[in-house]
Amino acid sequence: MTGRKMVTLIKNLKIFNPGHKIFEGSIVLKEGKIADIIKNKSQKWDDSHFEKVIDGKGLHCFPGFIDLHSHLREPGFEECETIESGSKSAAAGGFTTVCCMPNTNPVNDHPRVTHLIQEKIQNHAVIKVFPIGAISEGLEGKKLAHIGLCIEEGIVAISDDGRCVTSTAFMQKALAYSRQFEIPVVVHAEDPELVYDAGIHTGRRASLLGLKGSPALAEEVIVSRDIILAERSRAKLHIAHVSSWQALKHIERAKDRGVSVTCEVCPHHLVLTEKAADDFNTLAKVAPPLRTEKHQIALRKALKDGVIDAIATDHAPWAEKYKDLPFQEAACGIAGFETAFALSYSLVLKKVISLDQLISKLTVEPARIFGFKKPEIKKAQSADLTLVNLSQKYQIDSQQFLSKSRNTPFHGMKVQGKIKYTFCRGALVYGDI
């Protein structure tokens, strides 16, 4: 690993900041910051001035990716993932900042838990990790968590993710209270009363498998309810992993009339449909579920049109014992860090979205939603960089994951666009030199 004091030169890069033109150049890293950016044509230099020189020929350099939605499982489920393994997995996926959901054991609903997580992050995370606190104690949707005190300890948003807040009255209070801090409220929109079998889309395919599934309606009902509540309270509402065209309609209309609502989409919802869960494939069991092509087309269009603000992984690692079970007993979720970029990049190759849009939705857009500093490849900025070979084709191999878990329906899929190096605060956190 490159030390922080070392002066590193990465040369021959195609440097790209969203919203700007790609240019060829070199980047000098020093003390965790970008010390200099040198356009290729402008000057010659002597490599021997640098302790370390990396040839980035053929690589694009983007601001480090930011993931608003992940599950790092620590504390409580360390056999699935830890903050250390999760952060390494994220780095392998090109992420330099990730936010981790509070559905750990204990739940991150108390400043003591946040403090403990922060200690683990300090000692073990290889990238920037920000905890998200719970909305309610124990994620039970009944009593407000210690939101303010958790913010003092560094949570960046609140969410009961994995669970949905069922009570309208409780949600109304939570949104109102969030305004004290102007903190985003992240919603897993799936009315539990309408979810009969989690992780599979209600419709012909599930019905033929003898499963009632989780309907798009379960998402739509909560999204529309929470938009109404957010509109009244003027809280910052962020809809996690939107998955249905109906929910998108509500979000689009709300944005048009100025409601403070944002949303994210997961790569798996953009790439797969419910077909993946046929034959009771638990690797494709995810909540909200993979839906039909109609929903997928709408998600892609909304990503292009800007109704969807960001791409988030919902990285949900599970040890084999949670997934290798009969369908109804298996856990929901996909380990997503290490496949997120290539899957999303497939939409650029298919000309659904531009490279600029893709990188925005992995960097500046998520930063805007959570109020982080704008990620930029710029002198004096924190050296958070993702170096990608956009033409490299390869096959996804879950055995090579740095995550402790291998639960992915994408094993064996042929993709294009490989993360080669990830730098966080100037340190090489992924890639071999």
Added chain:
Amino acid sequence: MKHLLGVKELDTATIKSILKEAFYFKKQVEKKDPKLSTLLKNDVVANVFFEPSTRTRVSFEIAAKKLGASVINVLAESSSIVKGETIFDTLLNLEAMGVDLFILRHNQSGMPHYLSKYLKTPVINAGDGSHEHPTQALLDLMTIVEYKKNLKNLKVVIVGDILHSRVARSNIFCLSKFVSQVTLCSLPTLIPKGFSELDVSISYNLQESVKDADIIMVLRLQKERHEQNDIPSIKEYIKYCQLNEKLKFPKDALIMHPGPVNRNVEMSDGLYHSSQSVVLSQVRNGLPMRMALISRFLNKDHKKIKTKKLTAYDG
């Protein structure tokens, strides 16, 4: 065929040959062929039932015994507490003790699919959740073939709780390969989501759908259904879904039911005992059908079974 998990995976040719073999066994049983009881004399069949069902289990047991196999019954009928992992251990142990064939029933859809992935021993699905009940659909088809000479033009109506019925699903998979029209008739809350996209008709009017039916397949109603608000009461279910004498339907229409019948709920007692009811033929055919299927997995000389041509769908 490594396992029999569902009708969905079976092609038309396989179904036809299974049917021919079932008719062969039916004949041999009637003839009291002494060779039958020697066919599987060294084999052990395990009935593993995690849901109460005397009839299906006994039918499999008699079928296996008629072929000379030994049968053990593993019954854990408080099924809600039996999870996949524990069942898996049970089956691995039974496999290690030398069981040659598993007959599996469970209240979770997909349970046999999960378990069979890791078993070397073949599995016959005797019903999984609301998913499939392949042996029932095959014996239903066998019964239809016995009574109706030309399957191609038949109109079949399936009446009742389609939403929770594995019998309905297996029959939809099976019948849509052979008959001209399958109609599902029920109340709106008891039709599965998305079934309107299938190659079946959906009706909410029992009289309309049975008036020109050739086969009326009545499903069993789980009496707890009103507790989940799928219906307000059994009384209302009876009003809209019961097959009874007040309805007009062809005199030669067959009335079928997978059993056990809730008397005077899904079907009137009068029709149950009428000459149009073939419910007992279905039970009777369960035996040779299950013999044919068990034999497929265990009898090494199975391929030598001589079967005659059937006319119902060949003609």
